[in-house]
Amino acid sequence: MIAGIVALVAAYVLSQFYRAFLAVLAPELGAEIGAGPEDLAAASGVWFLVFALAQVPVGVALDRVGPRLTAAVLLATGGAGGAAVFALAQGPGAVTVAMALIGAGCAPVLMAAYYIFARTYAAAVFGTLAGVVIGVGSMGNIAASLPLAAAVEAFGWRQTLWGLAGVTLAVALALGLLVRDPPRVEGVGRGSIWDLLRMRALWPVLIMMAVCYAPAAGLRGLWVGPYFADVFGADAAAIGVATLVMGVAMVAGNFAYGPLDRVLGTRKWLIFGGNLGVLCCLAGLWAMPAAGGFVTLGLLAALGFFGASFPMVMAHGRAFVPPHLVGRGVTLLNLFGIGAAGLAQWGTGRIHAALGGGAAEAPYQGIFLFFGVMLAVGMVVYLFSQDRTD
Secondary structure, three states, rough: OOOHHHHHHHHHHHHHHHHHHHHHHHHHHHHOOOOHHHHHHHHHHHHHHHHHHOOHHHHHHHHHOOOOHHHHHHHHHHHHHHHHHHOOOOOHHHHHHHHHHHHHHHOOHHHHHHHHHHHHHHHHHHHHHHHHHHHHHHHHHHHHHHHHHHHHHEEEEEEEHHHHHHEEEEEEEEHHOOOOOOOOOOOOOOOHHHHHHOOHHHHHHHHHHHHHHHHHHHHHHHHHHHHHHHHHHHHHHHHHHHHHHHHHHHHHHHHHHHHHHHHHHHHHHHHHHHHHHHHHHHHHHHOOOOOOOHHHHHHHHHHHHHHHHHHHHHHHHHHOOHHHHHHHHHHHHHHHHHHHHHHHHHHHHHHHHHHOOOOHHHHHHHHHHHHHHHHHHHHHHOOOOOOOOO
């Protein structure tokens, strides 16, 4: 079981890498194949949307087929295949297709780990285990910063993508060999996603899931690169440093959130307080978009740290889900989180296009404001949620 979880964490490192690496590749892709910020925003949004839509069949497959085959087959075909398509890309359209394939390939890996945790370990430690997986997996976020910039400079972006395709295929094979499915639960064939949606206690948590992940994912996954390039004239190395700092902060945040629900005796107010910190950071970036230096970098790092509440929100929602619907429950929560992030990427791409042509910082002020309003509305809805800590 431990070897299988290690393999799933390695797969999640790749998932985090693929959702964040466009920020570093943006200058190269723009110069070589004409993929501008709006094109990359659309491609990033497609990754998130395909990932989200795949959660429905993935949830059914986890409950009925098990995590081993579900994760191994999709990562091999979609993840490795999509990386190969990316390496061959001659224009923005091919990048979008590649990101769609990679999104489908990455869709089951985190949920497979969460499914095993929910079925194997005590509910009280689910939040801690979930945070550890995302914390370790967020090393992919770090790899998609300065190390990726160095690899692209040394080998070129196409050769780097071919290498990633090989690594992804190897990890998929490890999943097939090492992951062990938990024993089946009686009644696993009963129930559906509609049974979950009829649970009113889940609704505010689903809304919180839809808004908590999008700001950090959107900024770290794409907009940090164009923002630093357009407003501060940063090159690939400087962008790599900025994304590295934000990535490290996100890793630290995931580890920090994990045990705090048991320390503080609450999930609801831990989640609300953390996201209030994100809202303050977005307000600071909106008010001072051209500050530069340690001010901008510090705000982005703090946003990454406080914006790491995803596993805690997942644990809050998981507490309401019956055992025979665990697979569909965690994937429904993931659908809201990743789907909203994808829609937000599409929306921020439109904002960037609409506000471009004026002051360099104007499009990014619009993006910060969009994320801030979205988060504030979700936090108001979340106030009506029921606290539950197992």
